[in-house]
Amino acid sequence: MRDTADLENNGTVLRIALPDGGSARFHAIWLRDNALDPETRDPGNGQRLVTLADIPANTTMSDATTVGEGVSVTFQPERKTVVYPVDWLARHAYDRDLATRQQGWVRDGVSVWDASNGQITRQPLHDLQNDPGALAGWLAAASEFGFAIATEGPVASGALLDVVKLFGFVRETNYGTWFEVRTEVNPTNLAYTGLGLQGHTDNPYRDPVPTLQLLYCLENSAEGGDSILVDGFRVAQALRDENPDGFALLTQYCARFEYAGSEGVCLRARKPMIELTPDGELVAIRFNNRSSAPIVDVPFDKMEAYYAAYRRFGELVDDASMEVAFKMVPGECVLFDNTRLLHARHGYSGEGSRWLQGCYADKDGLLSTLAAATYQSKGAAE
Amino acid sequence: MRDTADLENNGTVLRIALPDGGSARFHAIWLRDNALDPETRDPGNGQRLVTLADIPANTTMSDATTVGEGVSVTFQPERKTVVYPVDWLARHAYDRDLATRQQGWVRDGVSVWDASNGQITRQPLHDLQNDPGALAGWLAAASEFGFAIATEGPVASGALLDVVKLFGFVRETNYGTWFEVRTEVNPTNLAYTGLGLQGHTDNPYRDPVPTLQLLYCLENSAEGGDSILVDGFRVAQALRDENPDGFALLTQYCARFEYAGSEGVCLRARKPMIELTPDGELVAIRFNNRSSAPIVDVPFDKMEAYYAAYRRFGELVDDASMEVAFKMVPGECVLFDNTRLLHARHGYSGEGSRWLQGCYADKDGLLSTLAAATYQSKGAAE
Numbered sequence: 001m002r003d004t005a006d007l008e009n010n011g012t013v014l015r016i017a018l019p020d021g022g023s024a025r026f027h028a029i030w031l032r033d034n035a036l037d038p039e040t041r042d043p044g045n046g047q048r049l050v051t052l053a054d055i056p057a058n059t060t061m062s063d064a065t066t067v068g069e070g071v072s073v074t075f076q077p078e079r080k081t082v083v084y085p086v087d088w089l090a091r092h093a094y095d096r097d098l099a100t101r102q103q104g105w106v107r108d109g110v111s112v113w114d115a116s117n118g119q120i121t122r123q124p125l126h127d128l129q130n131d132p133g134a135l136a137g138w139l140a141a142a143s144e145f146g147f148a149i150a151t152e153g154p155v156a157s158g159a160l161l162d163v164v165k166l167f168g169f170v171r172e173t174n175y176g177t178w179f180e181v182r183t184e185v186n187p188t189n190l191a192y193t194g195l196g197l198q199g200h201t202d203n204p205y206r207d208p209v210p211t212l213q214l215l216y217c218l219e220n221s222a223e224g225g226d227s228i229l230v231d232g233f234r235v236a237q238a239l240r241d242e243n244p245d246g247f248a249l250l251t252q253y254c255a256r257f258e259y260a261g262s263e264g265v266c267l268r269a270r271k272p273m274i275e276l277t278p279d280g281e282l283v284a285i286r287f288n289n290r291s292s293a294p295i296v297d298v299p300f301d302k303m304e305a306y307y308a309a310y311r312r313f314g315e316l317v318d319d320a321s322m323e324v325a326f327k328m329v330p331g332e333c334v335l336f337d338n339t340r341l342l343h344a345r346h347g348y349s350g351e352g353s354r355w356l357q358g359c360y361a362d363k364d365g366l367l368s369t370l371a372a373a374t375y376q377s378k379g380a381a382e
Numbered sequence: 383m384r385d386t387a388d389l390e391n392n393g394t395v396l397r398i399a400l401p402d403g404g405s406a407r408f409h410a411i412w413l414r415d416n417a418l419d420p421e422t423r424d425p426g427n428g429q430r431l432v433t434l435a436d437i438p439a440n441t442t443m444s445d446a447t448t449v450g451e452g453v454s455v456t457f458q459p460e461r462k463t464v465v466y467p468v469d470w471l472a473r474h475a476y477d478r479d480l481a482t483r484q485q486g487w488v489r490d491g492v493s494v495w496d497a498s499n500g501q502i503t504r505q506p507l508h509d510l511q512n513d514p515g516a517l518a519g520w521l522a523a524a525s526e527f528g529f530a531i532a533t534e535g536p537v538a539s540g541a542l543l544d545v546v547k548l549f550g551f552v553r554e555t556n557y558g559t560w561f562e563v564r565t566e567v568n569p570t571n572l573a574y575t576g577l578g579l580q581g582h583t584d585n586p587y588r589d590p591v592p593t594l595q596l597l598y599c600l601e602n603s604a605e606g607g608d609s610i611l612v613d614g615f616r617v618a619q620a621l622r623d624e625n626p627d628g629f630a631l632l633t634q635y636c637a638r639f640e641y642a643g644s645e646g647v648c649l650r651a652r653k654p655m656i657e658l659t660p661d662g663e664l665v666a667i668r669f670n671n672r673s674s675a676p677i678v679d680v681p682f683d684k685m686e687a688y689y690a691a692y693r694r695f696g697e698l699v700d701d702a703s704m705e706v707a708f709k710m711v712p713g714e715c716v717l718f719d720n721t722r723l724l725h726a727r728h729g730y731s732g733e734g735s736r737w738l739q740g741c742y743a744d745k746d747g748l749l750s751t752l753a754a755a756t757y758q759s760k761g762a763a764e
Contacts, residue, residue: 012686030685047643051580052671052693053580057690094677096682107652172551173746174747198433207746208590208593208744253660260428260753267749267753278634278654279635289430291429294412294474298476299480300476300478303409314433363590364555
């Protein structure tokens with residue numbers, strides 16, 4: 001098969017030999033739509049210049065031949081010849097078995113973790129600001145593990161915005177550009193201050209949910225008050241592995257979330273606690289006991305099993321075997337993926353104070369900055 | 383059945399008579415989790431104070447009696463008695479037939495439209511800024527139809543931010559807080575200036591996608607250049623009704639989108655063109671020929687049918703029977719739902735200039751402002 005390009009099915013299908021063995025088929029309409037010539041795609045910005053309406057519905061191929069490292073294809077009725085690099089075709093081959101993916105898969109580059117293998121990536125803010133390689137590595141960790149910590153930053157109100165500037169933009173909300181997470185420990189008021197918080201994602205009642213959160217430490221002299229992170233994707237996969245039906249219920253039915261605690265604010269969302277793409281990729285976890293509204297989209301005869309799965313998910317979230325814990329010191333900032341990680345706080349008490357500032361941002365900027373850095377470091381070969 | 387509250391299934395299920403006839407069942411664990419007492423929910427902000435771990439897994443009900451307009455329920459083993467208003471129970475009843483919903487349903491309050499019934503809501507910016515009732519009506523139209531126009535605003539750069547302030551916050555991106563949509567018509571360069579743009583959603587390569595877009599007109603003296611909006615939900619339902627299998631393909635498989643046209647920017651997303659919740663609600667349309675990347679997540683044997691559905695979707699988008707068209711005048715701003723509406727531009731030519739400023743924002747703020755206004759106008763009875 002090597003070095004061959006054959007037409008099948010009356011010119012509607014091209015079959016080529018792949019560099020690593022085997023072969024892959026491509027449809028005429030797919031190839032024509034994805035043609036790489038400058039009349040189809042702008043060589044500068046890569047954007048497509050035609051719509052499907054510009055491409056005849058009866059498009060077929062009348063000729064296909066190998067030309068060096070490429071395949072030359074002639075389309076009819078346009079009489080248009082386009083060359084596709086074999087490497088490009090191999091990277092975009094869709095003639096493969098997708099059915100083996102298990103529901104709840106994660107995309108390439110994502111590593112799920114628990115207490116046994118969770119690792120904390122720390123990098124001084126100064127290095128992130130001045131060393132593109134350090135920044136790329138730190139963003140790669142945030143993308144792979146869902147979080148990373150910037151250290152040795154200024155102990156100054158608003159300094160968290162310097163961290164956001166490394167990769168993107170603040171998502172301003174009704175809570176402001178940033179918000180205060182400040183609890184003064186007061187012995188007369190221990191009932192309020194000693195409480196831990198169960199692992200949760202923020203703002204599940206908001207659609208779109210903020211996809212990143214930053215928490216920047218300005219004071220942390222109280223006893224306890226460790227920060228805890230849990231990989232919600234790990235929790236979801238653990239639930240799936242021990243109770244596939246329960247996992248399916250949390251993915252197939254929507255929960256409801258609501259927040260109306262402030263004047264002029266009434267936020268509501270209807271989303272599953274475990275969100276998958278239609279083909280089963282884990283894309284988001286929403287879990288927050290405080291803002292869960294009554295669940296009314298689960299059929300009556302499935303509600304008890306749904307609640308059992310919901311309970312078990314929470315037990316896994318609370319399980320110390322799932323968590324990474326660390327105590328933040330002033331000048332540190334943790335950045336985490338609010339669509340994947342749950343964050344919690346151990347209870348704290350005694351004298352001292354704890355003051356964090358938080359803000360939201362979005363993953364598009366982070367992943368774009370990372371991808372552009374990776375692309376640039378690979379050079380023009382890609 | 384009226385005025386009755388009965389326990390079934392060994393105290394795991396409560397059945398009540400509904401005010402409008404019939405009955406509804408509720409599970410003990412659901413009722414306990416959603417208890418309205420001040421130990422379970424904060425009376426101030428409405429947030430839940432307990433987690434499922436605080437509620438015994440073997441929760442049952444030992445007693446249920448009607449008390450005025452409420453039902454009093456006693457939970458075991460906690461020996462906890464909670465009263466639920468019958469109205470509240472009726473509003474949150476989940477013991478109903480959900481199976482009759484057709485894939486591609488839209489939520490209450492959304493009205494899909496085409497050229498035959500699309501209506502344009504216009505309101506002077508001054509009224510929106512000073513009359514809460516006018517603002518609520520305008521936001522309600524934006525929520526129901528996916529767009530609304532503010533008129534008679536200042537002809538000043540950056541004035542679009544005044545419109546955003548009515549309901550929420552700008553979503554800043556790599557394109558800035560806002561961006562320029564400016565094309566000077568120059569007869570030496572007609573090839574670039576006379577082009578229309580196919581209906582599309584913006585930034586499908588961004589995740590999360592900006593859920594709202596604003597386009598504010600500062601100059602529009604060129605011939606033509608009408609703005610066009612198409613209800614993507616209407617297009618999706620039209621496709622569903624004529625080709626259910628094609629509709630299913632566009633919902634069940636992910637497309638890919640990419641933009642890497644600027645230095646340091648490389649945005650990619652993998653999402654279906656027609657996004658449904660797991661229970662079939664239409665939640666987002668992504669359609670943009672310019673930034674569509676090769677589709678590689680559709681199985682080989684479904685690719686031709688996928689492309690046929692994709693082509694038909696585009697034909698419907700291009701069909702004049704789907705569109706609402708209007709020519710913006712300086713000082714006007716159109717706000718539209720970028721997860722639902724497609725926007726397009728008719729070609730234009732001749733002397734004159736066209737200058738718009740655009741920005742992105744999010745629906746959470748819009749829907750929250752609307753819901754809070756609606757709630758307040760209803761008063762405390764709700």
